[in-house]
Amino acid sequence: MAPSATETVNQLAADASKLKLYAGGVEHAYKELSPVAFSKDVEEKGSDEHKAAKYPNYLPTWNKDQVYPALEPFEHYDHGKDADPAFPNLLPSSAKVTHLTPTIGTEVDGIQLSKLSEAGKNELARFVAERKVVAFRKQDFADLPISEALDFGGYFGRHHIHPTSGSPAGHPEVHLVHRAAGDKSHETFFKSRVSSVAWHSDVSYEQQPPGTTFLYNLDIPETGGDTLFTDAAEAYNRLSPAFQKLLHGLKARHSGIEQVNASVRKGSIKRREPVVNEHPIVRTHPVTGAKALYINPQFTRDIVGLKKEESDAILNFLYEHIAWGADFQARVKWEESTVVVWDNRLTQHTALVDWKSGQRRHLARITPQAERPFETPFEG
Numbered sequence: 554m555a556p557s558a559t560e561t562v563n564q565l566a567a568d569a570s571k572l573k574l575y576a577g578g579v580e581h582a583y584k585e586l587s588p589v590a591f592s593k594d595v596e597e598k599g600s601d602e603h604k605a606a607k608y609p610n611y612l613p614t615w616n617k618d619q620v621y622p623a624l625e626p627f628e629h630y631d632h633g634k635d636a637d638p639a640f641p642n643l644l645p646s647s648a649k650v651t652h653l654t655p656t657i658g659t660e661v662d663g664i665q666l667s668k669l670s671e672a673g674k675n676e677l678a679r680f681v682a683e684r685k686v687v688a689f690r691k692q693d694f695a696d697l698p699i700s701e702a703l704d705f706g707g708y709f710g711r712h713h714i715h716p717t718s719g720s721p722a723g724h725p726e727v728h729l730v731h732r733a734a735g736d737k738s739h740e741t742f743f744k745s746r747v748s749s750v751a752w753h754s755d756v757s758y759e760q761q762p763p764g765t766t767f768l769y770n771l772d773i774p775e776t777g778g779d780t781l782f783t784d785a786a787e788a789y790n791r792l793s794p795a796f797q798k799l800l801h802g803l804k805a806r807h808s809g810i811e812q813v814n815a816s817v818r819k820g821s822i823k824r825r826e827p828v829v830n831e832h833p834i835v836r837t838h839p840v841t842g843a844k845a846l847y848i849n850p851q852f853t854r855d856i857v858g859l860k861k862e863e864s865d866a867i868l869n870f871l872y873e874h875i876a877w878g879a880d881f882q883a884r885v886k887w888e889e890s891t892v893v894v895w896d897n898r899l900t901q902h903t904a905l906v907d908w909k910s911g912q913r914r915h916l917a918r919i920t921p922q923a924e925r926p927f928e929t930p931f932e933g
């Protein structure tokens with residue numbers, strides 16, 4: 554029997570309110586709503602598709618024996634503090650440096666990250682903190698033995714081992730992003746969702762979330778699959794002093810529970826018990842002193858000490874402010890052999906699932922953890 558007009562209206566209202574909540578992100582269950590999570594490694598080892606991967610050594614594995622205890626606090630030292638602010642060891646005059654926007658995003662051509670001296674690495678940490686995200690072209694990173702790429706990344710902090718993501722066999726410290734050749738799961742996703750955009754700061758639920766973070770491509774579609782970054786420091790700067798003042802002193806709760814539950818529900822791995830941590834909503838960068846909004850719709854749940862409606866209103870406003878801020882975002886286009894480095898303390902990012910060619914998209918992330926987020930007083 555066809556639904557009555559009242560039933561239809563009620564259903565529409567229910568759907569609309571669900572959509573509003575999801576759009577605001579406050580009720581967001583991590584990645585269950587994202588096509589990134591829909592993607593499965595559909596390729597059997599030894600199959601033709603598997604062999605067709607440019608970097609089969611980097612294809613994802615999910616090893617249920619990888620079970621780890623809770624992360625221990627550690628002392629993080631940000632090497633950006635020791636950098637020469639003129640960057641002579643990172644950016645010699647022969648390097649081509651192109652800024653993508655005034656406050657966020659730079660492309661660098663003509664240097665090799667893997668060959669940097671210690672002074673060059675210190676400058677890298679600081680340069681990335683200043684530019685928020687930097688794409689280094691023509692890098693040899695993907696062709697290094699995985700252990701060497703990890704040695705390089707380990708200079709910037711203790712490697713984070715992701716609680717649920719796929720990793721290359723024997724290297725759980727590498728987080729993989731992989732949409733297999735011929736994967737059609739986005740079609741299912743877009744039957745019920747209008748966009749694949751899912752802004753987030755990586756694993757913000759950890760007590761010491763990542764700082765200088767590396768993502769390098771292995772296989773990319775000819776067109777599409779760019780990554781968007783937003784400048785969370787500029788997002789803070791755009792707020793009125795009165796609103797900035799209101800946010801100072803507030804903490805938000807970030808949860809890793811939903812991400813782990815989603816993984817377990819689909820029969821996948823749980824490397825650690827999930828955690829919930831409280832972080833200041835405005836965090837300060839230990840090297841540059843920049844203040845940035847540190848809340849994101851994937852992992853932030855609520856503001857400590859506020860009532861639900863108050864917390865939802867502020868968080869939803871901040872999520873919308875960040876999502877709308879095309880005037881403080883940069884779009885990184887992947888080219889073969891690119892390494893993108895971002896400061897996860899000052900940015901959010903989102904993958905884009907916009908290509909329909911069925912081409913493989915395969916990237917690897919090295920994720921050094923940084924300090925526990927802290928805030929410094931409002932300065933007006």
Ligand SMILES: O=C(O)CCC(=O)C(=O)O
Nearest residue numbers: 730755779780903904918
């Ligand atoms: O696939 C991308 O473009 C970004 C994926 C992502 O969010 C990450 O690696 O942290």
Ligand SMILES: [Fe+2]
Nearest residue numbers: 753754755902
């Ligand atoms: Fe991410």
